[in-house]
Amino acid sequence: MQIRGLLADTRPLAVPAFRRLWIANIVTVVGAQLTVVAVPAQIYAMTGSSAYVGLTGVFGLVPLIAFGLWGGALADHMDRRLLLLVTTSGLIATSALFWVQAAAGWNDVWVLLGLFSVQQAFFAINQPTRTAILPKLVDSSLLPAAASLNMTVMQAGAIAGPLVAGVLIPFTGFAWLYLADTVCLLATLAAVISLPSLPVEGVTGTPGLRSVIEGLTYLAGQPVLLMSFVVDVIAMLFGMPRALFPEIAHVSFGGPDEGGLAFALLFAAIPAGAVIGGVLSGWVTRIERQGLAVVLSIVVWGLAITGFGLAAGAADGSAGFWLAVAVLMLAVGGAADMASAAFRQTMLLAAASDQVRGRLQGVFIVVVAGGPRLADVAHGGAAAVVGASVAAAGGGVLTVVGVVVAALAVPAFVRYRVARTA
Template sequence: MRHLRSLLADTTPLQTPAYRRLWVAGIVTVIGAQLTVVAVPLQVYSLTRSSAYVGLTGVFALVPLIVFGLWGGALADAVDRRTLLLVSTVGIGVTSLAFWAQAVAGVDNVWLVLVLLAVQTAFFGINQPTRSAIIPRLLPFDQVAAANALNMSVFQLGAIVGPVLAGVALGFTSLSTLYLVDTVLLLATLHAVLRLPALPPTVLGRKAGLREVLDGFRYLAGHTVLLASFVVDVIAMVAGMPRALFPEMAVQSFGAPEDGGTVLGLLFAGIGIGALAGGVFSGRLPGVARQGVAVVVAIAVWGLCMVGFGLAAGAGVLWLAVAFLAVGGAADTVSAVYRSTILLQAANDDVRGRLQGVFTVVVAGGPRLGDVTHGASAALVGTTAAAAGGGVLVVVGVVVAALAMPAFVRYRVVSRAGG
């Protein structure tokens, strides 16, 4: 029993009231955000009956995420982070309310929906790096890894529960209700942010312009360990994220109906289920000092799982394919926890916001580039070769990166006080 308890997530950070309020609020607000994630493409499709317009949601979301993710990180290093978190949270809430208003009013304008999506994503781009950058200011140094594991668990829970709830709710209520529920649930986070202490910048008088954004990239380029944490994640996501293949695999490999049905749902849920399990059973993660090695091993496991997934799909064995996705999702959680911890612990506080901005862009943009590479590869060599071959490239790529940047493999966290 004691051994099992040691495997469960370390909840020590929840003893800090400010962090606990943010974390608890995050449970409901992440689920609410997923309702909007489902509602937006659904509304776009219902207005246009065109998958091309639905594809535009990716463009309208990615561009502001890149621009405001980077700028938001610079802002987080220049102004009080509590104030910035408050403004961006209100902005997200107001745009959610606007989504609800246009749906209730029956405006039926697809461009209005896309513009609202872009505006909300811009506020999210500011909010996310700020939220991450405050963790070392709220918690002791040695609790940062545990806090990141807890945050990952909440995100994955929302990614699984939110879409399921949306699907169930749409059976008896309107799409506009999803937007309204998201808006109401955001009030929990707003309350938690209002109760945060002041979090002024550690370097006064700093600006948040293009020069400061570029300074963040220069800082990153000069610190091999931090740079490597981004490089290996790009390798894992661009070469090894096969989700663009799921619709075709559901039909061609597993004999599902044209809409994919339950099979498609299982494929999309596989990685999330494993990632959630990885967060729940993350109790041993904070005790690992060789975090660079842990990231390399976790990404190699991710790559091997994608090889297994591709081969299992080629053989038409659904349960084995989903199992490989789940194990890969757990490995991805381990990688994400350590990469985010390295960024927060190895970087100076006056650049944490900008580095978290880059982190937000890479984490969100990498899988979208993976969609492009896998879609193109499948058109040339088929889905099985695209998925399995991508996994092989991940393993080769992460080994090459480790050899090219040995400082990352040698990186060892040293416990210290403060942040």
């Protein structure tokens, strides 16, 4: 019984609509990760330039922010099933066009970047909508479990997709990966078609700039919800050291310049920890004080990143024991981040009214996507001054200090609680 209570709470899978979407997402996430890997790899193969590869950040982030906010407004003003049908079809169409350009051998980097930008726009509308419908599919007591199940699949895909793509590209080329993504997306389309109509309760106004501003104004007036974003920004800005992985893998653990085992292990460690945390997430449904749980999860994340930086600093150019410690620290951080994200997602869904859930999820996707990119800049600059291992360890310390200060500044967030479920 104790083991069963520790394992992931699978009760949301008893709901047919949620189960169909979740199972379809397993297939779709892996397919999507194939494209995530294939796009920069194809650009580098075309140009031989990391600068062009870096443009994927701009071409991806700009539509993600713009359409994430606007997509959230759309999700609060129209039938969410219809919006999912449109955006899922758009994702299928863009994946098919990726396949066409690769199969036809166009070798035009600007076509590829343009398609990537359009795809991210559809994704930015689709993802907030998918999350906003959760309270309509499962009981509020099951929202933490549903969020954990969804995030576990996302993180598993972040491991499996790149590994599969890395193995297949030399043998199949890029076209077959894009085609696989296109076919995988059909599973999600079938699951969306089976959903009932999902109109928004009490919808008013039109989904324009005013609606976006109204959503942000609502968020500003809800200190608990606002703090769920603030603490995530703190955790990501100070505590996400992924930009340092190449240097640490090479300098601290003696890996080759172009990558190698240490490099791969560092990149896989956080999502691997998140998957393990998801599998062992049975406890999240039983937590009453979700605000305090978020704060403690981020403290664990910060301490784990500090441990990672210290291990990198102690390695002194040799792999072995300290590499294992560093990977373990990142995995612990990944598990803590999964728990924090599950609780924050639950708070956004349960504490907000249905009229603004889409817009809040739009803000969520912007923060989740933008935070690590800001962290890349901050950590890269800090590493140039103090070194990579010190930058990583110091970032972990700043994460702990920052989240504690934020918790003390807004005690209502720490006090936030929900009724305990069995």
